[in-house]
Amino acid sequence: MARTHADKIYDYYPAFLDLCRKKVVVVGGGEIATGKVRGLIPCGPDPLVVIAPEVSDYIREKAIEGALTWIQREYTYGDLEGAYICFAATDDKSANAKVAKEARERNIPVLAVDDIPNCDFIAPAVVRRGRLVIAISTNALSPAIASHVRRKIERDFPPHWAHLLEVAATVRERLGPARFTIDPEEWQRALDDDLKSLVWEGKVDEATELLWSRLASDKVELEARA
Ligand SMILES: C[C@@]1(CC(=O)O)C2=NC(=C\c3[nH]c(c(CCC(=O)O)c3CC(=O)O)Cc3[nH]c(c(CC(=O)O)c3CCC(=O)O)/C=C3\N/C(=C\2)[C@@H](CCC(=O)O)[C@]3(C)CC(=O)O)/[C@H]1CCC(=O)O
Ligand SMILES: NC(=O)c1ccc[n+]([C@@H]2O[C@H](COP(=O)([O-])OP(=O)(O)OC[C@H]3O[C@@H](n4cnc5c(N)ncnc54)[C@H](O)[C@@H]3O)[C@@H](O)[C@H]2O)c1
Structure with missing residues (x-):
């Protein structure tokens, strides 16, 4: 069910998902989708499916390496079948909303970028130090603050x-x-x-x-x- 403005009073539950050997679908292949794919690959999703007419060099290379499957076309209904979670990250708000609609029908958690009512989960800002992961969220109240805090934590936690x-x-x-x-x-x-x-x-x-x-x-x- 979509989150409404009145639901702003409720927090999101922080969690780390086990995606290994699970089907994950990313719709879109631009800058934002590429950020999601970069974060997904170390988690071992299989298959990792990217659906988009055009993709970044990074996604293209990962498809050639066999780390993901790129379906080179626009999203169509049915693409989410069997997915564990999915991301709607195109630059077309109505396409993202269609992905979210199918996801809800199939009970698949969805993140639609920049569209809070169409998010069942949200992406934190992330600091990685090897296998140490620090995730930062503002409960969607200010992504700018999440980014700001991430930069501060990066300074406070050097690579060692x-x-x-x-x-x-x-x-x-x-x-x-x-x-x-x-x-x-x-x-x-x-x-x-x-x-x-x-x-x-x-x-x-x-x-x-x-x-x-x-x-x-x-x-x-x-x-x-x-
Ligand atoms: C953390 C980060 C991770 C990532 O994207 O992976 C992330 N947004 C980032 C940056 C960022 N996004 C935006 C700005 C402009 C300044 C500002 O608005 O504050 C900046 C700042 C910048 O770019 O520096 C615009 C924006 N974002 C959302 C909306 C919709 C709305 O608010 O309605 C709008 C308005 C769009 C419009 O104008 O229409 C929504 C979401 N963005 C989230 C995550 C989720 C909530 C996370 C949380 O709990 O805070 C959520 C709910 C869904 C989601 O997961 O996408 C990443 C920082 C990465 C880093 O620096 O490390
Ligand atoms: N780039 C940023 O810094 C930034 C920041 C915050 C929010 N956003 C938002 O995130 C969204 C994506 O941004 P971006 O920079 O990745 O866009 P982009 O233009 O780089 O990429 C858009 C991608 O969507 C794909 N696409 C378009 N229609 C599609 C469809 N029907 N089915 C499947 N794929 C489709 C395109 O082929 C392309 O791969 C936009 O709504 C943008 O407003 C972007």
């Missing part, structure tokens, strides 16, 4: 945050089932400035061993003996 995440993920995996015995506050204390300094200096292996020694070694031995 990606490595800090790698360190934590490595230790977490090495812990195995013992990770359930670690108090959340223990994690927070362990992620201190000494640890970060090592990562910032590029000493990722040392940082991994420091974090491991802080969180794990005795617990894992105890678990192994039990």
Whole structure:
């Protein structure tokens, strides 16, 4: 059902979608659609279908590589069959509205660009540091503010945050089932400035061993003996 002006009082629910091996349809192939496709490809949708008479060089290249299927024509009713989610990102508002109409008939969540009533979900501004993803939304109240905050966060989170995440993920995996015995506050204390300094200096292996020694070694031995 379309969101109305009166629904402005309600927040959107923040979530990260699992799209891997699911059919995703993007209608449109210009600048805005290309931004969506760039964000989608690392999520492993399959098939990823782009429907548009003209597409950007990026979409054309990804189609040649086999990362997506480009259907070179205008959208027609039926194109959304079997889709898990879809994007209406053409420069033709009425075409976007037709995509949204079919999506609603089929109960497929749709994002129609610049058309809030025809959005079942909205796109946040995104900061990526490796696998660390920071998503920012203003509940559609001011995309300019979302963009502004994104730029600020980009300055506050330099690229090595990606490595800090790698360190934590490595230790977490090495812990195995013992990770359930670690108090959340223990994690927070362990992620201190000494640890970060090592990562910032590029000493990722040392940082991994420091974090491991802080969180794990005795617990894992105890678990192994039990
Ligand atoms: C975050 C970002 C992500 C992305 O696009 O992927 C995004 N818009 C961005 C930029 C941007 N968009 C617009 C401006 C001009 C300034 C301004 O209006 O503020 C700027 C600023 C700029 O370009 O710097 C115009 C605009 N956008 C929407 C409307 C319709 C309306 O308001 O009715 C209009 C009026 C169109 C008209 O004039 O008719 C609607 C939406 N735009 C959203 C997302 C969703 C809400 C997100 C949230 O919760 O805030 C939502 C609801 C649907 C959607 O997902 O598309 C991306 C920043 C990326 C980045 O910089 O990192
Ligand atoms: N470019 C921007 O900076 C920007 C910013 C905010 C909002 N928008 C809005 O987003 C929309 C898309 O912008 P854009 O810059 O990507 O446009 P664009 O002109 O670059 O691309 C439009 C795309 O839509 C395709 N298309 C047109 N009719 C179609 C149909 N019936 N079926 C399938 N594909 C169709 C075209 O082939 C083309 O690939 C516009 O409504 C624009 O107002 C754009």
